[in-house]
Amino acid sequence: MTTEEQTAVHAAMVAAGADRRPGGRTRTFHALLEGWGVEVAGVEEGYAWCGPEFDNDISCRSTLADVWPLLPPRVRSARQPRLDELDERFRAATIEWPGRGGEEQWWMWRIPRLLVIEPGDPYEGGWPAGWTMMPFPKPDSVRVIT
Numbered sequence: 001m002t003t004e005e006q007t008a009v010h011a012a013m014v015a016a017g018a019d020r021r022p023g024g025r026t027r028t029f030h031a032l033l034e035g036w037g038v039e040v041a042g043v044e045e046g047y048a049w050c051g052p053e054f055d056n057d058i059s060c061r062s063t064l065a066d067v068w069p070l071l072p073p074r075v076r077s078a079r080q081p082r083l084d085e086l087d088e089r090f091r092a093a094t095i096e097w098p099g100r101g102g103e104e105q106w107w108m109w110r111i112p113r114l115l116v117i118e119p120g121d122p123y124e125g126g127w128p129a130g131w132t133m134m135p136f137p138k139p140d141s142v143r144v145i146t
Contacts, residue, residue: 016067033083048117097110
């Protein structure tokens with residue numbers, strides 16, 4: 001990446017409000033993209049947190065969506081394959097929220113295929129604790145691992 005591109009990427013991060021993490025720590029574009037990769041890998045392995053935490057964890061993808069159009073075209077083009085790969089892995093590790101689809105922020109309307117219950121947490125079938133707020137019954141394609 002040229003110096004001009006690095007400057008433009010930083011400017012895109014600042015313009016999107018993505019250059020700082022909660023608490024004020026700085027964040028780079030590379031860290032943001034790799035953070036999405038870490039979240040995707042966690043969902044592939046089985047998600048062990050609650051629904052609201054899932055929304056929080058995948059919010060880095062929303063931040064990427066805010067930054068992406070502000071990036072220099074050459075940087076977008078170079079990073080698009082990585083983003084596409086992560087998005088496809090996320091789609092494979094999740095199911096679409098019933099009755100939703102084609103949304104602009106499609107990742108916010110997905111549910112992990114594999115939910116993991118921590119030892120000692122109660123579970124009597126259906127949604128595990130932390131997911132019971134879902135406005136529909138647990139789809140059969142969502143597995144709960146105890």
